[in-house]
Amino acid sequence: MSARTTGRRERLRQATLEEIHAAARKLLVEQGSAAVTVNAVAREIGVSGPALYHYYSGHDELVGAVxxxxxxxxxxxxxxxxxxxxxxxxxxxxxxxxxxxxxxxxxxxxxxxxxxxxxxxxxxxxxxxxxxxxxxxxxxxxxxxxxxxxxxxxxxxxxxxxxxxxxxxxxxxxxxxxxxxxxxxxxxxxxxxxxxxxxxxxxxxxxxxxxxxxxxxxxxxxxxxxxxxxxxxxxxxx
Amino acid sequence: MSARTTGRRERLRQATLEEIHAAARKLLVEQGSAAVTVNAVAREIGVSGPALYHYYSGHDELVGAVxxxxxxxxxxxxxxxxxxxxxxxxxxxxxxxxxxxxxxxxxxxxxxxxxxxxxxxxxxxxxxxxxxxxxxxxxxxxxxxxxxxxxxxxxxxxxxxxxxxxxxxxxxxxxxxxxxxxxxxxxxxxxxxxxxxxxxxxxxxxxxxxxxxxxxxxxxxxxxxxxxxxxxxxxxxx
DNA sequence: GAGACCGCTTAGAGGCATTAAACGTAGATA
DNA sequence: TATCTACGTTTAATGCCTCTAAGCGGTCTC
CATH class of the missing domain: 1.10.357.10 (Tetracycline Repressor, domain 2)
Known part of the structure; x- marks a missing residue:
């Protein structure tokens, strides 16, 4: 079913978003505000930096969402x-x-x-x-x-x-x-x-x-x- | 006189410090906190970035002094x-x-x-x-x-x-x-x-x-x- | 006048934000 | 089922940043 499969993609996306938030929060709590960089968050969840730009348009939007x-x-x-x-x-x-x-x-x-x-x-x-x-x-x-x-x-x-x-x-x-x-x-x-x-x-x-x-x-x-x-x-x- | 000449150096140093503070403040007021970088301040007063390290040990100390x-x-x-x-x-x-x-x-x-x-x-x-x-x-x-x-x-x-x-x-x-x-x-x-x-x-x-x-x-x-x-x-x- | 020192410069390493381009794969479609 | 497409990702590259190292000329001290 298309709805189901689309749902799967969507679910994966949501899971990644949660991973991103968790990683950003961890960095914030453990190393302070300045440590929450796009690159560091990406590293934390095991992807390359630019990958995050498929989820947020940039650093500010990421911070805002978190x-x-x-x-x-x-x-x-x-x-x-x-x-x-x-x-x-x-x-x-x-x-x-x-x-x-x-x-x-x-x-x-x-x-x-x-x-x-x-x-x-x-x-x-x-x-x-x-x-x-x-x-x-x-x-x-x-x-x-x-x-x-x-x-x-x-x-x-x-x-x-x-x-x-x-x-x-x-x-x-x-x-x-x-x-x-x-x-x-x-x-x-x-x-x-x-x-x-x-x-x-x-x-x-x-x-x-x-x-x-x-x-x-x-x-x-x-x-x-x-x-x-x-x-x-x-x-x-x- | 040695006191006079030492004083001269000191005066120049103080003048530069004031320039640094003024430049940092200008950047802060006009472009926000993130714009106050060592390089930007140096650019503002017309010297190379590393020159500022003769006045402050780094970005944090500069911000603290300002x-x-x-x-x-x-x-x-x-x-x-x-x-x-x-x-x-x-x-x-x-x-x-x-x-x-x-x-x-x-x-x-x-x-x-x-x-x-x-x-x-x-x-x-x-x-x-x-x-x-x-x-x-x-x-x-x-x-x-x-x-x-x-x-x-x-x-x-x-x-x-x-x-x-x-x-x-x-x-x-x-x-x-x-x-x-x-x-x-x-x-x-x-x-x-x-x-x-x-x-x-x-x-x-x-x-x-x-x-x-x-x-x-x-x-x-x-x-x-x-x-x-x-x-x-x-x-x-x- | 010679040496020490100061303030500055350039060079360079390493990190970050962001964009562009390429690539493979999973879903959609005919 | 075979192909198309779009997504998630990667690498490459630009330009900025912090900060260190090395070098250089002028200035102060003796």
Whole structure:
């Protein structure tokens, strides 16, 4: 059957793609970002360098695809944590997802480094890429939980009247982008939380706090407690 | 005079070093991180590639030296802002320094990118480098102001009793490192502020918030207002 | 004035990204 | 079934990069 045989080719191709990703990841983890070269990846899977150009148009696209994979894995870990708490109160699900995010980041620092500071700079980064899609899925997880919280219990929101016009416009615009499931005021709270949570992780993984902290787990938990306070949720330690 | 002639050589060397830094910076700003190669820098200043090895032992050291220069420039901008407000209340000096920090970061995104996420990863980064020295000077500025604030007016501090043992130890250790000018409780507050301030800037410059904000100036001001609240300071807009 | 030294050059090895061209084989097709 | 085709691959080649080695002329020191 032609479908079957075509399927076979396709399967082989997928297998090779997975080999490529695994090799790239191995190089990244073991030898750092700079070691992930087209040639090195090819060597790792036992083919000549140019062979990889049948799978990716070049180094940047390869890196982008691998990074997208990391993003998906991170999002998957967070979703799994969320689903493991399926019946639990929203507070616990939110905390579980945040902790899963950090756990993955700490467990995979090199990969997380690529996620938010990949060697490919913005101009070379297309907005329609798989990488971008994966980023959206990642952001969606905490957004969804926040929306659920908003719908069921709401949470305290600031008065936007005191904010500059431009900021209010941006918050309203984002509220529209997400279909109005959160009003601009709630978007503001969501973003505040996002910034503090993600910002802390960035600093940790980029070693910006090494000068004082060797273990940031308690700091992260403090951050979570603060955020729980902002969202009027019960904070409970693991 | 021998001092004079030796001085001449030294002067020429310094001039060349400055040319190297300027060329590297130009390449970074105009063509991105990857464009800063030893060869390209050499080409830019009109010498052959290997000539640069008389100034730096290799690509990494060159990047480190250039980054240290950026650090010094950033610290200088912050110090200048501080000194411009020499007579003003501490609150205004603190705010001015923070705003100067962001202003420099926004005005020099590529350079700031190297400051906190340089292409040279930690293993290749020696702790005794000029880069590290410059980082210390940078951190010292806000630390000094915080110390002054603590000495003159103090600020609310949390009870450390509720924190995990390991965290208290780390805070105490850092308190010792800085000669006890801040007690562990105050160190905690200082670090909370530092994390929120610097974390926000990192996210901004790494384009992690592009999906919603095109202008983060109001967000930064909100952050400053929060921090002023933490430190029991009057917040005043520019 | 002679020797040491400095800053530079060219030459060269080895690696990487990428393109082009050639080749064999597995699937598709008549 | 025999042939065509397209795919996955290889080798060759270009041009860039890092870095080392060797050589050369001017400059500083004594």
């Amino acid at each position: 990074t997208a994979g990391f993003f998906r894995e991170l999002a998957g870990a967070m979703e799994q944590a969320r689903d493991a708490q399926a019946g639990a109160p929203i507070a616990e699900r939110l905390l579980a997802v945040c902790r899963a995010m950090r756990a993955w980041a700490i467990g995979h620092p090199a990969e997380f480094g690529w996620i938010f500071a990949s060697p490919i700079t913005p101009p070379n980064l297309r907005r329609d890429s798989a990488r971008h899609q994966a980023a959206l899925r990642f952001e969606q997880i905490l957004l969804d939980l926040t929306v659920e919280l908003w719908r069921t219990r709401q949470f305290p929101v600031p008065d936007l009247a005191g904010l500059p016009e431009s900021q209010r416009e941006q918050l309203t615009a984002f509220s529209d982008v997400i279909g109005g499931v959160l009003p601009p005021e709630a978007v503001h709270v969501f973003l505040s939380c996002w910034i503090r949570l993600y910002g802390l992780l960035c600093m940790e993984v980029l070693h910006q706090l090494d000068f004082v902290y060797t273990d940031l787990e308690p700091v992260f938990e403090e951050c979570l407690r603060d955020l729980a306070g902002l969202l009027d949720l019960d904070y409970s330690r693991t | 980054t240290a220069g950026f650090f010094r420039e950033l610290a200088g901008a912050m110090e200048q802002a501080r000194d411009a407000q020499a007579g003003a209340p501490i609150a205004e000096r603190l705010l001015a320094v923070c705003r100067a920090m962001r202003a420099w970061a926004i005005g020099h995104p590529a350079e700031f990118g190297w400051i906190f996420a340089s292409p040279i990863t930690p293993p290749n980064l020696r702790r005794d480098s000029a880069r590290h020295q410059a980082a210390l000077r940078f951190e010292q500025i806000l630390l000094d102001l915080t110390v002054e604030l603590w000495r003159t007016r103090q600020f609310p501090v949390p009870d450390l009793a509720g924190l995990p043992e390991s965290q208290r130890e780390q805070l105490t250790a850092f308190s010792d490192v800085i000669g006890g000018v801040l007690p562990p409780e105050a160190v905690h507050v200082f670090l909370s502020c530092w994390i929120r301030l610097y974390g926000l800037l990192c996210m901004e410059v790494l384009h992690q918030l592009d999906f919603v904000y095109t202008d983060l100036e109001p967000v930064f001001e909100e952050c400053l207002r929060d921090l002023a609240g933490l430190l029991d300071l009057d917040y005043s807009r520019t």
